[in-house]
Amino acid sequence: xxxxxxxxxxxxxxxxxxxxxxxxxxxxxxxxxxxxxxxxxxxxxxxxxxxxxxxxxxxxxxxxxxxxxxxxxxxxxxxxxxxxxxxxxxxxxxxxxxxxxxxxxxxxxxxxxxxxxxxxxxxxxxxxxxxxxxxxxxxxxxxxxxxxxxxxxxxxxxxxxxxxxxxxxxxxxxxxxxxxxxxxxxxxxxxxxxxxxxxxxxxxxxxxxxxxxxxxxxxxxxxxxxxxxxxxxxxxxxxxxxxxxxxxxxxxxxxxxxxxxxxxxxxxxxxxxxxxxxxxxxxxxxxxxxxxxxxxxxxxxxxxxxxxxxxxxxxxxxxxxxxxxxxxxxxxxxxxxxxxxxxxxxxxxxxxxxxxxxxxxxxxxxxxxxxxxxxxxxxxxxxxxxxxxxxxxxxxxxxxxxxxxxxxxxxxxxxxxxxxxxxxxxxxxxxxxxxxxxxxxxxxxxxxxxxxxxxxxxxxxxxxxxxxxxxxxxxxxxxxxxxxxxxxxxxxxxx
Amino acid sequence: xxxxxxxxxxxxxxxxxxxxxxxxxxxxxxxxxxxxxxxxxxxxxxxxxxxxxxxxxxxxxxxxxxxxxxxxxxxxxxxxxxxxxxxxxxxxxxxxxxxxxxxxxxxxxxxxxxxxxxxxxxxxxxxxxxxxxxxxxxxxxxxxxxxxxxxxxxxxxxxxxxxxxxxxxxxx
Numbered sequence: 001x002x003x004x005x006x007x008x009x010x011x012x013x014x015x016x017x018x019x020x021x022x023x024x025x026x027x028x029x030x031x032x033x034x035x036x037x038x039x040x041x042x043x044x045x046x047x048x049x050x051x052x053x054x055x056x057x058x059x060x061x062x063x064x065x066x067x068x069x070x071x072x073x074x075x076x077x078x079x080x081x082x083x084x085x086x087x088x089x090x091x092x093x094x095x096x097x098x099x100x101x102x103x104x105x106x107x108x109x110x111x112x113x114x115x116x117x118x119x120x121x122x123x124x125x126x127x128x129x130x131x132x133x134x135x136x137x138x139x140x141x142x143x144x145x146x147x148x149x150x151x152x153x154x155x156x157x158x159x160x161x162x163x164x165x166x167x168x169x170x171x172x173x174x175x176x177x178x179x180x181x182x183x184x185x186x187x188x189x190x191x192x193x194x195x196x197x198x199x200x201x202x203x204x205x206x207x208x209x210x211x212x213x214x215x216x217x218x219x220x221x222x223x224x225x226x227x228x229x230x231x232x233x234x235x236x237x238x239x240x241x242x243x244x245x246x247x248x249x250x251x252x253x254x255x256x257x258x259x260x261x262x263x264x265x266x267x268x269x270x271x272x273x274x275x276x277x278x279x280x281x282x283x284x285x286x287x288x289x290x291x292x293x294x295x296x297x298x299x300x301x302x303x304x305x306x307x308x309x310x311x312x313x314x315x316x317x318x319x320x321x322x323x324x325x326x327x328x329x330x331x332x333x334x335x336x337x338x339x340x341x342x343x344x345x346x347x348x349x350x351x352x353x354x355x356x357x358x359x360x361x362x363x364x365x366x367x368x369x370x371x372x373x374x375x376x377x378x379x380x381x382x383x384x385x386x387x388x389x390x391x392x393x394x395x396x397x398x399x400x401x402x403x404x405x406x407x408x409x410x411x412x413x414x415x416x417x418x419x420x421x422x423x424x425x426x427x428x429x430x431x432x433x434x435x436x437x438x439x440x441x442x443x444x445x446x447x448x449x450x451x452x453x454x455x456x457x458x459x460x461x462x463x464x465x466x467x468x469x470x471x472x473x474x475x476x477x478x479x480x481x482x483x484x485x486x487x488x489x490x491x492x493x494x495x
Numbered sequence: 496x497x498x499x500x501x502x503x504x505x506x507x508x509x510x511x512x513x514x515x516x517x518x519x520x521x522x523x524x525x526x527x528x529x530x531x532x533x534x535x536x537x538x539x540x541x542x543x544x545x546x547x548x549x550x551x552x553x554x555x556x557x558x559x560x561x562x563x564x565x566x567x568x569x570x571x572x573x574x575x576x577x578x579x580x581x582x583x584x585x586x587x588x589x590x591x592x593x594x595x596x597x598x599x600x601x602x603x604x605x606x607x608x609x610x611x612x613x614x615x616x617x618x619x620x621x622x623x624x625x626x627x628x629x630x631x632x633x634x635x636x637x638x639x640x641x642x643x644x645x646x647x648x649x650x651x652x653x654x655x656x657x658x659x660x661x662x663x664x665x666x667x
Contacts, residue, residue, distance in 0.1 A: 037581035054655040185547040223597035223627040225583040390628035394621035
């Protein structure tokens with residue numbers, strides 16, 4: 001019952017005109033960047049971080065949530081209409097959705113994607129509403145050793161799951177950890193890895209690293225391999241709505257997609273790729289129309305789209321309750337919290353209930369807003385695709401530069417942009433995952449602080465790190481993550 | 496996955512070379528930088544047991560170890576498949592002129608943003624990136640970049656962000 005009254009208070013916050021305005025700004029921006037290539041939600045939020053100086057925290061997070069959800073709506077539109085999934089999560093949508101559009105059923109595909117996203121987003125938000133306070137309650141009892149073990153688990157799962165190679169995943173992670181060490185040590189005040197450069201004393205800002213990797217690295221990479229997208233936008237015929245048959249075939253995949261997406265999205269390293277793939281496979285198995293798969297089956301759009309949206313709500317669970325980011329977007333949201341001097345985690349629910357519940361309520365509002373924004377207006381949105389690539393990428397670099405310069409007006413940051421941008425290029429060429437860098441950068445300092453606090457409590461005895469049952473469980477799972485692929489290979493070799 | 500990924504290229508960029516030894520070397524070198532930095536830091540504090548240097552040592556050692564593992568993988572013939580993204584295909588051969596033009600666009604702010612301000616820097620960077628992507632309408636790009644940079648400057652300044660004056664050298 002308490003959750004309900006808190007949620008009602010959240011709605012009071014989210015429905016204030018100023019917050020509705022920010023939700024609208026976020027949803028519009030999110031949809032736009034979801035449609036445009038070269039720019040995703042993490043980069044957009046990083047570039048919007050400067051507004052945190054002039055906007056109240058609740059409004060800012062409501063806007064960020066709009067960007068996060070909006071990007072997924074926009075991503076499904078491009079997947080269906082031009083067969084270019086903007087993000088990993090909409091890859092599966094392109095598979096069937098684009099075929100549907102080619103067969104003249106684009107309107108139904110867009111409708112099932114949008115309505116499915118709405119349904120799944122709402123279910124996931126409901127789950128978040130009830131699960132988050134419960135997990136936050138448990139997290140109250142976490143000791144430093146538990147937190148340290150949890151970050152180790154997050155690191156390991158992220159490095160193993162993201163990308164194609166474990167070694168490269170871990171290299172990305174350790175690069176992030178190293179970047180996170182630069183600056184004044186918070187516990188002793190000593191400068192570390194600054195090599196006498198005063199501009200480095202404050203450390204590397206996540207926004208600088210993220211924008212350099214995602215914007216500059218991407219621009220360098222795409223410029224070197226630019227291929228004009230020849231696939232045309234498929235015109236939509238008729239009204240965007242679904243027939244009775246479409247509804248009948250969509251509602252179950254929506255529910256199944258949501259129930260896959262939310263829990264997997266909440267796991268570290270879960271992301272949106274795995275649940276959407278699982279949902280697609282599941283729908284393909286369960287369908288009564290197997291002959292349509294590969295030729296435009298509506299279930300193949302409905303399920304993965306729902307899973308994708310639910311996974312996005314899932315990442316908010318570890319972020320809000322434990323302060324644990326599990327994706328690049330979550331990492332930048334954590335940075336936004338830190339900009340306001342807030343630390344997500346169990347205490348946030350008691351110290352800032354207005355913010356937390358306002359944010360959760362705004363997810364319901366944002367979903368409804370996006371449905372209205374996207375379904376009737378899809379024709380206007382796709383016009384964004386007529387921005388020519390040279391000017392689009394030029395614009396992205398301009399905003400990236402301003403975003404980085406605006407952090408501290410520091411030339412060191414601008415030089416870092418070039419170096420890290422080139423690193424981002426090399427990482428794309430040699431297929432290193434990018435997100436672990438950001439996770440290492442933002443979680444590294446936390447992991448170190450918990451490690452040192454835990455060890456200090458035991459006068460430096462490392463046994464302290466496994467002194468609680470939870471820490472043992474977390475570390476064991478982390479070890480399993482690391483060893484499972486090896487063991488599986490051995491088993492297969494013996495079989 | 497594209498099967499016709501490029502088989503050879505120069506190191507330092509372009510498509511994946513079959514034996515990018517320098518990549519493993521670079522990771523090890525970065526690890527050594529960390530270890531060098533850790534060298535001058537106390538590893539243990541009196542009461543805490545752990546000093547500010549321990550984590551740096553751990554991360555540095557980790558990077559060295561991972562660099563060695565990467566070298567071993569490279570020796571075994573690990574394949575590196577460039578990532579596919581929107582507007583770019585990993586299987587295409589790298590166009591180094593376009594790459595260097597885009598890189599120049601990223602370097603421009605280092606040279607100009609302090610003295611010449613955001614709008615002017617935006618104009619140059621925008622035009623260079625557009626050129627890297629094949630635009631040859633340089634005058635139009637310069638004008639577009641200048642307008643975009645000025646509007647962005649106005650917007651961010653209005654939002655209360657400190658991004659310097661409009662054209663610092665001229666005192667505006």
